[in-house]
Amino acid sequence: MSAIEVKNVTVVYGSGTPFEKKALDNVSIDFGSDRVVGIIGHTGSGKSTLAMLLNGLGKPTEGTVLLDGEDIWARPKEISKVRFKVGLVFQYPEYQLFEDSVYKDIAFGPKNMGMEGEALDKAVRDAASFCGLDDETLEKSPFELSGGQRRRTAIAGVAAMSPSVLVLDEPAAGLDPAGREEIIGGLLEMRKRQGSTMLIISHSMEDIAKYSDYIVVLDKGRVHMQGKPEEIFKDAERLFEASLDLPQVTKLFVELCKRALAENTDVYTVEYGIKKLTAMLEARKKS
Amino acid sequence: MLKDITLGQFFPGDSILHRTDPRFKVLILLVFIVAVIAAKSAFAFLAVGVLTVTLVAVSHIPVRIVLKNLKALIFILIFTGILNIFFYQGENVVFEWKFITVYREGLIYAAFMVLRLVCLVCGSFVLLTYTTSPLDMTDALESLLSPLKKIKLPVHEFAMMLTIALRFIPTLVEETDKIMSAQKARGADMESGGLLKRAKALIPILIPLFVSSFRRADELAEAMECRCYHGGEGRTRMKVMKCRVSDWVFLIIMLGICVGVFFVNGYGVRV
Structure with a gap:
């Protein structure tokens, strides 16, 4: 149960050269604990830079990253401990696999943490099952798997370290709908059981709306909006400013409202949308 | 770095x-x-x-x-x-x-x-x-060495290989950086330990790098073939x-x- 927070963080790349670029500009976000936070933003809005800050792979030019109220850079030599607490899954993580079996690859992270014997075996098998990998796959070489299975292996490799904060950078990019559902669903279940915090970075509004308890919208290195999903999607205009869009199902309800067919637009997931639509149709039938 | x-x-x-x-x-x-x-x-x-x-x-x-x-x-x-x-x-x-x-x-x-x-x-x-930009340089080499084509030396292919190699250096550097970060996130320790330990710590970086280089080479070859690349014969230049x-x-x-x-x-x- 770790709470992670960034305070007044600024990151400047290539300072002093003509290529100087402010990737993050005075960003303060309290990600809280035991919840799913969605981070959304247009390309180049600083999402990935933010992710690298959280586990100490990147260092803020200014400001602090607080893990349980402590500055993670207070003792730079112990930064690897922070990396064990804050797991980070990169974009397209399937390219980081290197061992000769899936099992060994998933065990790489936990082993680095000093886990061994039964605890290691349990961590690996738990993470694998949550990510939808069966025992047979565990013995295979990661290079003979399909792209989706490789992605699962890579995500399981980080999940096996049972971090108290798990940051996923575009976990579902390039996967088919069933695959993304399965991977994220499994991780959510794992998160619930461990009570950890999960940060999902994505530019798919649908995914963010579906899974998040809290949403942060980034635009050009600044926090554009942050709040509960209903607060965010209420203000469609502001979302458009950040070149983002509403989830499709919400758009549908906005249009229905315009035609006086629905009363409100607080619909962000397809399931809820279907429920609402059926209720509306039933009500019509009766009247 | x-x-x-x-x-x-x-x-x-x-x-x-x-x-x-x-x-x-x-x-x-x-x-x-x-x-x-x-x-x-x-x-x-x-x-x-x-x-x-x-x-x-x-x-x-x-x-x-x-x-x-x-x-x-x-x-x-x-x-x-x-x-x-x-x-x-x-x-x-x-x-x-x-x-x-x-x-x-x-x-x-x-x-x-x-x-x-x-x-x-x-x-x-x-x-x-x-x-001289690297591309100009390989073009120049190809043009200067072209008399060697008479004795069946693959001059164009040689220049093309050089161009591709130069083109992919930055990509490879970027890729290395990315894989290093990913393995560090999994707790890989590359900065401490003796020579042997450090050499071993390179394995998780080198293997994915090799794999992706081969993949890239394959993809590039396919893309070139799709655009009907067939060597230097009859090829004209933009510049x-x-x-x-x-x-x-x-x-x-x-x-x-x-x-x-x-x-x-x-x-x-x-x-």
């Missing part, structure tokens, strides 16, 4: 050297190298030195950058100097202590040698690497290299200086 590596080092600009036809630059560089190596006397070195300084000045490359490059070679320069001072056999002894004898000729020879290296490095940097009068003038001046160097080799202090 890895992003600091500069390769190719092309410095965009609009100086005379930038505008010279890359094929001529390669030829001019060859002549320049001959002149520098042929120089044997003080006068010849004076000429070569002035020539190098002129080239640097004309290239509009900041002197700071050129010096930075020399700094990287400082070890080799000092090493060459010391070796020549102590191991050159001459007649006029300057200094003698036990088994070490330093001759006057040795000192002069060492100075000439260091000067020669400095001129070679500075000259070839401003003539070619700094002022056709054209030599102008000024290129010829430049080359002739350079040849003149080279001949001049041979001529003044007989004058001044020499070894």
Whole structure:
């Protein structure tokens, strides 16, 4: 149960050269604990830079990253401990696999943490099952798997370290709908059981709306909006400013409202949308 | 960290050297190298030195950058100097202590040698690497080597390989950076431990790097085939290299200086 927070963080790349670029500009976000936070933003809005800050792979030019109220850079030599607490899954993580079996690859992270014997075996098998990998796959070489299975292996490799904060950078990019559902669903279940915090970075509004308890919208290195999903999607205009869009199902309800067919637009997931639509149709039938 | 590596080092600009036809630059560089190596006397070195300084000045490359490059070679320069001072056999002894004898000729020879290296490095940097984009360079090589096609040497393929290799260096650096970050996020420790441990720590980086390089090569080959690439035969270029009068003038001046160097080799202090 770790709470992670960034305070007044600024990151400047290539300072002093003509290529100087402010990737993050005075960003303060309290990600809280035991919840799913969605981070959304247009390309180049600083999402990935933010992710690298959280586990100490990147260092803020200014400001602090607080893990349980402590500055993670207070003792730079112990930064690897922070990396064990804050797991980070990169974009397209399937390219980081290197061992000769899936099992060994998933065990790489936990082993680095000093886990061994039964605890290691349990961590690996738990993470694998949550990510939808069966025992047979565990013995295979990661290079003979399909792209989706490789992605699962890579995500399981980080999940096996049972971090108290798990940051996923575009976990579902390039996967088919069933695959993304399965991977994220499994991780959510794992998160619930461990009570950890999960940060999902994505530019798919649908995914963010579906899974998040809290949403942060980034635009050009600044926090554009942050709040509960209903607060965010209420203000469609502001979302458009950040070149983002509403989830499709919400758009549908906005249009229905315009035609006086629905009363409100607080619909962000397809399931809820279907429920609402059926209720509306039933009500019509009766009247 | 890895992003600091500069390769190719092309410095965009609009100086005379930038505008010279890359094929001529390669030829001019060859002549320049001959002149520098042929120089044997003080006068010849004076000429070569002035020539190098002129080239640097004309290239509009900041002197700071050129010096930075020399700094990287400082070890080799000092090493060459010391070796020549102590191991050159001459007649006029300057200094003698036990088994070490330093001759006057040795000192002069060492100075000439260091000067020669400095001129070679500075000259070839401003003539070619700094002022020619890597693509122009491989095009020039292909064009200059094209007579070798007569004896069935795959000149175009060779140039294409060079171009592709240069093109993928930055990509590879970026990829390495990414994989390193990913493995660090999984707790890989690359900074501590003995030699063996560090070498072992490279495995999680090298294997994914190799795998993705092969994948990339495959994809590139496929993409090239899809666009009907079939080698150099009948291939036309978007940028056709054209030599102008000024290129010829430049080359002739350079040849003149080279001949001049041979001529003044007989004058001044020499070894």
